[in-house]
Amino acid sequence: MKIVKALLPLSLLLLSGCVVGPDYQSPDAALPAKFSAGAKAASDDVTLTPWWEAFHDKKLNGLVAQGMNENLDVQQSIERIMEARANVVLAAAGGLPEINAGASATAQGQDGSYLRNTGRDHSQTKTLTAGGDASWLIDLFGQYRRAKESANASLDAAYADVNVARLAYLSDLTTSYIEARYNQEAYALQQKSLASRRETLKLTNDIKAAGAASNLDVVQAEGLVNTTLAELPGYQTGFHQAANHIATLLGLPATTVTAGLTRGGSQPSPRYNTKIGVPADLIRFRPDIRRAERLLAAQTAQIGVAEAQLYPSLSLSGTIDGSRIIASAATGGLGSWSFGPSLNLPIFNGGRLKANVDIQKSGAQQQYLAWKQTVLNAVEEVENALVALRNNYQTVAALRKVVDSSEEALGLARESYKGGATSLLDVLDAERNLSNSRIALAASIRNLSNNYVALNVAIGGGSRVGDAPAVEVAKK
Template sequence: MTGFERGPRTAKGLLLPAFAAVLLSGCVVGPDYRTPLLAVPATWSDRKATKPARPAELSKWWLKLRDPELNALIEEAVAGNLDVATAKAKIREARASYRQSAGTLFPSADGSASATRNKTAATTSGAAGSETYDQYQAGFDASWELDLFGANRRSVEAARYGLDASEESLRSTLLTLIGDVASNYVQARGYQTRIALARRSAASQRQTAELTRTMALAGTATAADVAKAMGQASSTEADVPTLEAGYAEAMHRLSVLTGRPPAALVIRLKRPASIPTPRLPIPTGIPADILLTRPDVRMAERQYAQYTAKIGQAEAARYPSISLTGDISTTALKLGDLGRNSTIGWSFGPTVSVPLFNAGQLQAAVDVAKAQRDQYFIAYKAAVLTALEDVENATVSLSQERIRNGKLASSAKSYGDAARLERTLYKAGEANLLDVLDAERSLYSAEDTLLQSRVSIATDYIALNKALGGGWDGTIDSARPEIVDVSAGPRLASSTR
């Protein structure tokens, strides 16, 4: 044989294994996912382009509020919150779905066995009577879909992206939870401080009323003056029930967030404490960091990837599918004859399924998948824009509230000086009661507004860290089920109530 003749035969010998490998490995249809590149601003609106941005400090940002009780409540909420438990269960569901999808890439096999007692009918001529015999059978069936066009691989890909999305959903739940715990804790401490202020102010106003009563007995004040002073004290005291109601609501929400009944934390947090004050300013990094730090943005991107893979699933249904099936069985009248060569039968071969006519249903399914993919892409873009907006709003609110707080502090100090001076003059008979009441009313209003501003600063600080994507960076055990079943194996059925 010449060298020329050997060439084509050698090529043929190489092509056949290559073709077989392609046949077994198959291909995929539909679009391949590519991470989208979205245009985001280079800097935040409050930062000059020439000023370098410091990386955002998102790890356990609540520690900068310097409140040990808050730190403990956040730990307890992460461990006991029901929304977190639900998110962990969804992760377990996504993991199981991924394993279920991955199983379609491999062959499946089933074994079977039977034993029957048979009786034949007597012949009509009566020459032979009925016969009773035993029959035994054992078999093994196997099948494997070759997945030539990647339907199963696209399913696995979609399930993997779905698992990623569920994990980001847990992080998003934790981000929201920690922010809610911190916000309600700050509100609760704010209400406690404002209640104490209202009671102090009312007590001071009561002293003014008693002084006025004494002056009325001496003839230097009138009964109308006494009534006015008493009325203002009662008006200030009337604020306490409203503040108490707000405090109770914040406490109830805190308790539920930690997975407890609404009143569980009332005794624990009964002793008043100061309003948490954050360390400022906060480095915010650059806008592009949002794509990496916000779990809701990452979740939306993973969902977009998941529905991109589902297009390939729908597209593959329009192509032929090939399955390899085979079975081997042994049948005998005696149990000891099973497995003998004469009792064994087998079959093996491919099964081809080709979609010929479906009135456009398969193409419509592809169009549905593409429309769903577009919706999730739009949702991803919307999540990015919302995240950027949240940061911008929180940054502006925090910076402006700090300016306002400085003015309110100056105002409260001035009103305090004025109230003390008016009381001194009033006792000396050199000022009238209306000036004293007006000064006390203004002082109480200024101090209460200043406390509300301190609450707003802490709340804006929390909102900014949430907007930047700051959350829990510790470990979360999502593998442990909420309910552990016992005695779930085969057993006698029992009635349940």
């Protein structure tokens, strides 16, 4: 007992030891005050903004809601949260006392014909043994505190990873839906072109019957019809591939959602612009930046873990054992205990421990560079999407006028051909121009929608929509 009283103040002193390694500080990046096509005002929290609703497409909204937490990538990231939570417990357990207990019982004896004939008592002994041991590695230099700090930062990164996966899902799903609707629209436009070209072929055959057109005119008109027929299957293939990918994103077998999309719908087109804020907002709202920053914090704490191993370690350990012997002749008990500290000094290890510190420092620097690269990539993605979106609006407006002009030109060319004022080539050229301008407009609307998606994803929009269910699942 005197030993325990003497060691208690020493233990309290040691428990208040220092924590080695650098204290983490959030990194900073020199960013411009505004985007090239943005304002200087910071944006509200965009992580909860359902930007896909700007398409006013109920089918798209339903698909997004259906797969928000059913997407397999999202589910995998949720599982990584559970793994990270267990790692926090594991890291904290190293700095806590460890107690183990055990017990056993044995019986021994002798029996035989000689002993039975003599009438003597059988020789029999029973032994009951119980004991326990305890050990506590005193965290003198904060090795386990830094390990827990690292594990907690990794847990934060795992939560951010869920939002990264969710944002990737939103981007992939909406662009796949846009692609499916584009192929449907292009197929429908080519069907209109096919009907128009067949009308031109019939007109050519009628004029030939009247002796005013040649076989060459008929062959050229037939060639344009067959060209259109050859293009139609490609759009059907594009639609089915996009629909199959949507099913996979929802965690369903391919073709599961095809029937629901076959009925068709208009091409998605955004109805309003996005408030993008300033570049500094990206650090707050982009989940991949948050994840990179948390991984940097985790790696920085690992430096402290490695440095703590350069210094002495102290362990307190003790054992208690007791046994009771029950024999035919006598009964008695025996007990023993021990308690004491042990000190471990790393004297010579071939530079292994110092090399481990250098490895962790290099890992932290690499993680800082990865964070910085993630920030710069985010700024670039926003700038690119802004430029593309602004130009897409102009392109779509111009192509709408081109389609109107091409439709009018085809009507005039056909009337002139009927009257014999122009050749069939003028009609065929007008047909091609109209068909090409329609497809170009549909493709431009697709690009407009895709860049709208890219812009919202680049600013981290909607990354926390559906976040609460994922958190609840991870806590179970």
